[in-house]
Amino acid sequence: MNKTRIEILGPGCANCKTLCERAESAARDLGLDYEIEKIADMDVILGYRVMSTPALVVNGRVKVSGRVPSVAQLKEMLS
């Protein structure tokens, strides 16, 4: 199985950190082989055409932006 690539887009405020923690625990619960990266670089964020942070990108696709879903919702997005 391929590695799941999780990216958290956002300048690093409290919301971004929460999203990162939740995404990580969701991925662990699912037993995924994953790598996670926080991205604060505005060029990359704009490259995904995201207008509100925090945003979650899974394998290059924007799954959610502008809010912090619950771990249960994140599990759906990651699987």
Place this chain on the structure above:
Amino acid sequence: MSDLAASAVIPKPRAARLARLLPFALLAWIVAYSLLGRISAWLSRDLLHLSPATHLGSAVAFFIYEAPKVLLLLTLVVFGVGIVRSFFTPERTRAILAGKKESVGNILAAALGIVTPFCSCSAVPLFIGFLTAGIPLGVTFSFLISAPMVNEVALALLFGLFGWKVAALYLGTGLVVAIIAGWTIGRLHLERHVEPWVYKLVPGESDTVEERLTWEDRLRHGLDAVRDIVGKVWPYVLVGIAVGAGIHGWVPENFMASIMGKSVWWSVPLAVVIGVPMYSNAAGIIPVVHALLEKGAALGTVLAFMMAVIALSLPETIILRKVLKPTLIAVFLGVVTVGIIVVGYLFNWLI
């Protein structure tokens, strides 16, 4: 296979139960709210034997009554706004604003600033997203000014501590400042003071999937908002009300009149100048401001101070420096500051 497994785990029945629980939760809220006065009076007078005539007694009675009242109101308002916000996304707001004329755009932008979910850290991507979609600079600013200034926490606290009239005044004047400040920035034609790389970006639709929400989802949004926002601000509310209670109990009547009273003409600009660099959330500042007002400070001065603290924050300004040249930052701060000072004088003169 994995899709099937995922859909099987979605706790639909649990979500549906939320809608059924709602009437009971609302009823419990109403009962709690209506009994507050009696319970708090009983607590401070009969249980703690504190006379309302003493400094300590009046401070404690104030705290015991105001703290649960404000927290209850905050929970209800944040829940309601959370549901309303589930109907809006920055993408949808951008679609509404794109192609609108400037004056109409300013009004719409200021109004949408209240209901669009928006974290001030994402001011830069939002700014760029608006501009590249062809939304005028001034209209974008109306949104960016109104979004932090008119927020549900401020409104709930104002409603709880000052009553609906002051809350409505704040909402109205906040919108007017956002509309006029944004319109002014538009009239000044400052587009060349936006960092040039912004306009070189190719506009484009985001590929974010629009989520379809059921009513249960929206209720959950409301609950999430309560957990996130009330969970975060309640300590500030308590500390703010405690400080307010202290002022209420010990500071003599009319103490503030000589510093923040109506007759002191320089109090409005001074309050704004002190307020602009202060970075506090509405939850901490409003209870203190309430106590000041009670001790003779003038409403306009207090309103101006509050707006300055809440609307303009240093972190957001620093974030915006990435896309705005210093001249435009200065104009933005200047126009909003002047707007708030005018509001302060207006209310001191009117009321």
